[in-house]
Every structure is written in C-alpha cells, then in structure tokens.
Amino acid sequence: MKLLSGIVLSLTLFLNAGIADSKPDPVVDELDQLADEALQLTKFSRFEEAKSLLERYAVLFSEHGMKEQTFTMDELRVLSAAHHEALRAVTSVDGEKEERIRLVTAFRLANDAVQSNHQPMWLEMESPVMDGFRQVKNAALDGDRESYDRHLNAFLSTYRVIQPSLKIDLPAEKLQKIDSKIAFLDKYRSNFTEQDWASQLEDFEADLKSLFTGVDEDEADPSLWWVISMTGSVIILTLSYVSWRKYKGEKKEMKRKDRNN
Structure with missing residues (x-):
C-alpha cells in the first residue's frame, strides 16, 4: 500500500x-477589465473617461503583452488593430454613438476571446448575427433590392463586431471562407435574382451557423x-x-x- x-x-x-x-495571466485579466470598463463608459457617452482607460490599456499592453510575450503574434496583431479602432471611435468628434459602441464592443470581445477557452463572450452574438442574415436572405429571395441593401448593411455592421474575435478563436481557413462569401455578397449586392441567390444564401447561412458550434466546448x-x-x-x-x-x-x-x- x-x-x-x-x-x-x-x-x-x-x-x-x-x-x-x-490559471489566467493577471496581466491579461487586467487588460480585459480595462476593456470592459471602457465599453461601459462608452455606452454612457463618457468618451473622455473611456479614452483614458484605452490609453492605460495601450501602456500595459506594450509593457507586458509585447515585451513579455504574453500573446501570440496573431493575438498581438488582432488586439492592436481592434484597440486602434476603439480608440479612434471614442476620440472621433463626429462619430455616431452606435458606431462607437460597436467598435469598442468588438475590442472588448477580442480581449475576452484571448483568455476564454470556454464560452467566449462573442458566442452571445449568435442571435443578432443569424437574425440579421435571415433578414438579408428574405429580402433577396423576395427580390426587394432596397430592403436587401438596408439589411445587408446592418448585417455587415453586426458581423464586424465579432470579426476580431473570430480571427483569434477560429482556424484561418474557416474564417477566410466566411469572409470571402461576405465580400462576394457585398460586392455583387446589385446583381442578384431569386433563382441565382437561393442556393448560395442557404449554403452561406449554414456556414454562418457553423461559426457558433463547437467553440463552446471546453478546450x-x-x-x-x-x-x-x-x-x-x-x-x-x-x-x-x-x-x-x-x-x-x-x-x-x-x-x-x-x-x-
């Protein structure tokens, strides 16, 4: 015995x-908290305070995230780009509030994606993304070009909120497939008929749905x-x-x- x-x-x-x-890195936790607080302040239109937190984030990110190799190169690239957009949003003198919130939310979700292996926050965007695309599909199948353009613009704005997080959590090939189809829809938005788009939209809806399956498993x-x-x-x-x-x-x-x- x-x-x-x-x-x-x-x-x-x-x-x-x-x-x-x-266990989570305390530096990553602090960065995530700064991003979360910046988002909350942005929602209340307290842009100067949100700017201060994002600037504090930049200092901490530079001191620890880059020098101590806390993140991978892909994470550094995605977080840097998302932070730049968030800072631009809160410092813009003529930006609409909804667009500011979208950009800072995208930054917030990307930070969470770095440290969350189980149930990342961007998965909660499944309903807005899928509902937005169904409106695009219905407008296309009805042959309503004006409605199609309006719903496609709304869908693209919603999708861009989770796009940085997808770059962190998904294989590059899978994301590239989705992005190429979205670019196709956007580029040829004025050249569709009900017959031409029916099968393509159904396939793309399935591809979108696949973004939200399997990611929440404990890795x-x-x-x-x-x-x-x-x-x-x-x-x-x-x-x-x-x-x-x-x-x-x-x-x-x-x-x-x-x-x-």
Missing part, C-alpha cells in the same frame, strides 16, 4: 502543478488530459498489482497451514 500511496501522491502533485500553470490543455488518463491507468494497474500480491500471499499462507496440519 505504501507503493500505491507514493504513486498517487506524486501524480496528484504533478496534476495540481498542471492546473496551476493553466483543456491536452497534456492535462494526458495526466488525468495516466493517473487513472497507473492507479488501476497498481491496485491490480496489490490485489494480485495479496491473493498470492493468502494462497501461500493456506498452503503453509495445510502442510502444518
């Missing part, structure tokens, strides 16, 4: 160490699952070995008693 206890203790310490390593570190699997396997093998030793010992003791009798 000492052998079993030693193995279990060693593996437990190793497993706890792996879990500790997976734990594969090495952690390996440790858990190995722990269970070793414990089972050890218990089997201990049971076998006990069985052999009892059998040997019975033989010794039989000889004595």
Whole structure:
C-alpha cells in the first residue's frame, strides 16, 4: 500500500502543478477589465473617461503583452488593430454613438476571446448575427433590392463586431471562407435574382451557423488530459498489482497451514 500511496501522491502533485500553470495571466485579466470598463463608459457617452482607460490599456499592453510575450503574434496583431479602432471611435468628434459602441464592443470581445477557452463572450452574438442574415436572405429571395441593401448593411455592421474575435478563436481557413462569401455578397449586392441567390444564401447561412458550434466546448490543455488518463491507468494497474500480491500471499499462507496440519 505504501507503493500505491507514493504513486498517487506524486501524480496528484504533478496534476495540481498542471492546473496551476493553466490559471489566467493577471496581466491579461487586467487588460480585459480595462476593456470592459471602457465599453461601459462608452455606452454612457463618457468618451473622455473611456479614452483614458484605452490609453492605460495601450501602456500595459506594450509593457507586458509585447515585451513579455504574453500573446501570440496573431493575438498581438488582432488586439492592436481592434484597440486602434476603439480608440479612434471614442476620440472621433463626429462619430455616431452606435458606431462607437460597436467598435469598442468588438475590442472588448477580442480581449475576452484571448483568455476564454470556454464560452467566449462573442458566442452571445449568435442571435443578432443569424437574425440579421435571415433578414438579408428574405429580402433577396423576395427580390426587394432596397430592403436587401438596408439589411445587408446592418448585417455587415453586426458581423464586424465579432470579426476580431473570430480571427483569434477560429482556424484561418474557416474564417477566410466566411469572409470571402461576405465580400462576394457585398460586392455583387446589385446583381442578384431569386433563382441565382437561393442556393448560395442557404449554403452561406449554414456556414454562418457553423461559426457558433463547437467553440463552446471546453478546450483543456491536452497534456492535462494526458495526466488525468495516466493517473487513472497507473492507479488501476497498481491496485491490480496489490490485489494480485495479496491473493498470492493468502494462497501461500493456506498452503503453509495445510502442510502444518
């Protein structure tokens, strides 16, 4: 039993160490909090205060995010671009409030996407994105060009809110496929008929839906699952070995008693 206890203790310490390593980075947490507060201030039209928080974000991001390699190169690129747009939104003298909120929201969601492996916030945009596209599809199938243009513009604005987050969380090939189809819809918006667009719009709706499936699964570190699997396997093998030793010992003791009798 000492052998079993030693193995279990060693593996437990190793497993706890792996879990500790997976804890969120405090720098990333602080950056995410700054982005969240900037969004809340933007919603209340407190643009100067939001600007101050975004500038504080830029300093912290430069000091830790870049120098200490807290983020991957792709994350650095996406967050830098989203931050630039958010800062431009709150400092613009003639920007509409809704557009300001959209740009700062896109920045906020991108920050969350960096640190959230389970249920990133951008998944909550599924209904606005899908409902917006269905309006585009219905207008196209009805042959209503004016309504199609209006709904397509609204859909594109909604999609751009989650686009930075998609660049962080999705494979490049999958996102490129979606973006190319969106660009096609936008470029050839005036050249459609009900017959030409029906199948294409149905396919694209399925592609959009696929953005929101599978991402919310818990993406734990594969090495952690390996440790858990190995722990269970070793414990089972050890218990089997201990049971076998006990069985052999009892059998040997019975033989010794039989000889004595």
